[in-house]
Amino acid sequence: xxxxxxxxxxxxxxxPYRRTSPRAHTMTRRHRRQLRLLCAALSLAAPLHATxxxxxxxxxxxxxxxxxxxxxxxLEARVEAALKTLTVRQKVxxxxxxxxxxxxxxxxxxxxxxxxxxxxxxxxxMDRAASPAQWRALSDxxxxxxxxxxxxxxxxxxxxxxxxxxxxxxxxxxxxxIALGATRDAELVRDIGxxxxxxxxxxxxxxxxxxxxxxxxDVRWGRTYESYGADPALVxxxxxxxxxxxxxxxxxxxxxxxxxxxxxxxGGTRRGIDQGVSSSTPxxxxxxxxxxxxxxxxxxxxxxMASFSSWTNSADYVQHGKMHGNKxxxxxxxxxxxxxxxxxxxxWDGIGQLPGCKNDDCPDAINAGIDIVMVPFxxxxxxxxxxxxxxxxxxxxxxxxxxxxxxxxxxxxxAVPSAVPATMDALQAPDLARRAVRESLVLLKHxxxxxxxxxxxxxxxxxxxxDSLPHQAGGWSVTWQGRDTTNADxxxxxxxxxxxxxxxxxxxxxxxxxxxxHDPKQFDAVIAVLAETPYAEGEGDVRLTENLRHSRxxxxxxxxxxxxxxxxxxxxxxxxxxxxxxxxxxANKSDAFIAAWQPGTEGAGLTDVLIAxxxxxxxxxxxxxxxxxxxxxxCQFSTHEARPWWPIGGGLSGKETLVNTRPLPxxxxxxxxxxx
Ligand code: GLC
Numbered sequence: 001x002x003x004x005x006x007x008x009x010x011x012x013x014x015x016p017y018r019r020t021s022p023r024a025h026t027m028t029r030r031h032r033r034q035l036r037l038l039c040a041a042l043s044l045a046a047p048l049h050a051t052x053x054x055x056x057x058x059x060x061x062x063x064x065x066x067x068x069x070x071x072x073x074x075l076e077a078r079v080e081a082a083l084k085t086l087t088v089r090q091k092v093x094x095x096x097x098x099x100x101x102x103x104x105x106x107x108x109x110x111x112x113x114x115x116x117x118x119x120x121x122x123x124x125x126m127d128r129a130a131s132p133a134q135w136r137a138l139s140d141x142x143x144x145x146x147x148x149x150x151x152x153x154x155x156x157x158x159x160x161x162x163x164x165x166x167x168x169x170x171x172x173x174x175x176x177x178i179a180l181g182a183t184r185d186a187e188l189v190r191d192i193g194x195x196x197x198x199x200x201x202x203x204x205x206x207x208x209x210x211x212x213x214x215x216x217x218d219v220r221w222g223r224t225y226e227s228y229g230a231d232p233a234l235v236x237x238x239x240x241x242x243x244x245x246x247x248x249x250x251x252x253x254x255x256x257x258x259x260x261x262x263x264x265x266x267g268g269t270r271r272g273i274d275q276g277v278s279s280s281t282p283x284x285x286x287x288x289x290x291x292x293x294x295x296x297x298x299x300x301x302x303x304x305m306a307s308f309s310s311w312t313n314s315a316d317y318v319q320h321g322k323m324h325g326n327k328x329x330x331x332x333x334x335x336x337x338x339x340x341x342x343x344x345x346x347x348w349d350g351i352g353q354l355p356g357c358k359n360d361d362c363p364d365a366i367n368a369g370i371d372i373v374m375v376p377f378x379x380x381x382x383x384x385x386x387x388x389x390x391x392x393x394x395x396x397x398x399x400x401x402x403x404x405x406x407x408x409x410x411x412x413x414x415a416v417p418s419a420v421p422a423t424m425d426a427l428q429a430p431d432l433a434r435r436a437v438r439e440s441l442v443l444l445k446h447x448x449x450x451x452x453x454x455x456x457x458x459x460x461x462x463x464x465x466x467d468s469l470p471h472q473a474g475g476w477s478v479t480w481q482g483r484d485t486t487n488a489d490x491x492x493x494x495x496x497x498x499x500x501x502x503x504x505x506x507x508x509x510x511x512x513x514x515x516x517x518h519d520p521k522q523f524d525a526v527i528a529v530l531a532e533t534p535y536a537e538g539e540g541d542v543r544l545t546e547n548l549r550h551s552r553x554x555x556x557x558x559x560x561x562x563x564x565x566x567x568x569x570x571x572x573x574x575x576x577x578x579x580x581x582x583x584x585x586x587a588n589k590s591d592a593f594i595a596a597w598q599p600g601t602e603g604a605g606l607t608d609v610l611i612a613x614x615x616x617x618x619x620x621x622x623x624x625x626x627x628x629x630x631x632x633x634x635c636q637f638s639t640h641e642a643r644p645w646w647p648i649g650g651g652l653s654g655k656e657t658l659v660n661t662r663p664l665p666x667x668x669x670x671x672x673x674x675x676x
Contacts, residue, residue, distance in 0.1 A: 083404060237295065
């Protein structure tokens with residue numbers, strides 16, 4: 001907020017950006033008390049506007065390029081004409097986004113609601129087995145209700161289709177973005193976007209809350225796997241491809257709205273704490289955390305989601321606070337300097353985290369630039385509070401009109417009726433997903449000549465995750481956390497174990513989950529599958545008292561490997577994980593060690609690389625290369641470590657004849673308390 005005061009005094013009196021620089025503490029206690037009294041007196045004297053200007057605005061904006069607006073006159077005319085037909089109450093309905101479990105079609109009509117979402121673990125009728133036809137039927141009901149309330153203005157349904165249409169049982173689930181980053185294959189990412197859009201449209205949904213464009217700085221973050229990597233240029237290239245794929249065919253009912261998220265610097269928070277504070281200079285904000293957004297804008301992305309996180313300018317210690325209230329970055333930068341004409345959606349109850357705000361009441365967030373408010377549960381009181389805020393001027397009508405104009409522009413930029421049939425077939429893309437798995441695997445250790453295994457090999461498969469689709473798919477898979485699911489929730493999926501048995505025959509493949517019942521010496525090779533327990537968002541954060549040592553966080557994996565290692569039979573270890581982890585002790589017990597990320601439903605993509613081609617075709621080897629550095633120690637959380645085990649770009653093809661297979665160093669203390 002700002003008032004007409006000398007800039008310095010304004011800043012000290014009213015800036016919500018508390019100055020945290022050393023300079024701020026040179027004042028004596030008496031001076032500070034005097035200043036507070038002066039500020040209190042002045043605050044009664046001048047009108048406050050929630051403009052949230054901060055003293056470093058110019059420096060922040062000037063770190064970015066400028067982009068020219070590209071308006072379509074016919075579209076703008078249609079938008080203006082529709083805007084004129086709406087009452088204030090209907091306009092507030094357009095900016096209100098409830099979750100499908102808390103609103104009925106009748107209420108959509110009664111409140112003239114313009115958009116809904118299903119969150120992770122939100123399904124029609126709260127039935128996780130709901131068919132595409134059932135999704136489509138509910139969508140049609142919402143749409144019909146919206147058309148009755150505001151004829152000619154469609155309703156939009158948004159969903160987290162972040163690795164396929166992952167909320168729907170039976171849909172093909174692709175590897176998460178961390179795996180796609182290892183492929184570096186923009187064409188593949190674009191094709192996955194198209195396939196995901198087709199699946200989403202089949203269910204009558206219009207909007208995918210993807211891609212995440214985070215450039216992760218600390219892999220303790222529970223959303224590391226949603227990122228393409230730690231290289232801004234790679235994130236930009238793949239993020240642009242994802243948007244192009246998702247939005248391809250938008251105007252003919254095949255494509256869906258993409259979402260550049262989470263704006264901005266969600267992956268830069270201190271210690272990787274989800275929804276925490278990201279500190280960077282204006283240049284780093286633009287060049288590192290902004291890279292993905294410039295690519296998405298080039299691809300014509302039509303929606304952006306605000307980040308739960310906060311930003312501090314590390315060049316001058318100005319704390320800009322929560323992104324959901326940051327007018328400088330959402331409006332002055334994104335909408336004006338970068339000429340973004342689409343809409344900004346808040347995150348799940350994100351407005352409630354702003355100072356002085358509640359989940360159902362936050363004019364400041366809307367005045368800062370939020371156009372649609374994701375208010376999953378308290379949407380009725382939000383609707384009433386916001387209508388009141390417009391009527392009493394706390395939200396200027398011009399701001400509400402701008403938000404609705406943006407919403408209408410997005411709605412009229414796409415064909416709302418889906419051109420995709422509501423069949424399960426439309427949600428299938430197994431060959432594409434299998435290719436993604438093949439291209440994403442990264443070989444970190446290999447005894448030359450071990451891989452590929454012969455089709456005649458007798459295999460002992462150990463590790464419970466070898467036969468677990470929940471572990472293979474990771475978070476955001478049927479449920480939000482990707483837990484409390486079983487293989488039955490993925491009827492279309494193939495575990496690694498099943499894929500091996502399909503490829504080699506059941507007789508050749510023995511499964512012993514905890515490796516307690518068989519002697520490895522009876523087999524030609526052991527395949528060990530280790531895995532992180534699936535997680536999403538902050539629930540996946542590595543806590544400050546923990547470290548990256550996988551065997552400490554999953555001791556059962558270490559025990560399994562201990563039982564099969566060093567018994568004269570080679571061990572091929574695969575790790576399902578959402579982030580790079582410290583695995584020296586586990587790699588030392590393996591003859592080959594593979595980062596498999598979270599491969600999704602197509603386990604055959606794993607056997608395609610592990611087993612030599614049946615028809616004598618040349619083996620393609622391992623094509624994946626790391627998009628994050630791989631840690632050499634349990635405390636190497638940063639993606640800028642000087643001496644990782646492998647750097648970004650690292651990985652073996654499996655065809656090398658000379659490879660350093662010396663044991664990796666293991667620290668004396670297996671569980672150090674890492675420096676904060
Ligand atoms: C979540 C996530 C966001 C997601 C939204 C809707 O909290 O932060 O990525 O799109 O809510 O599920």
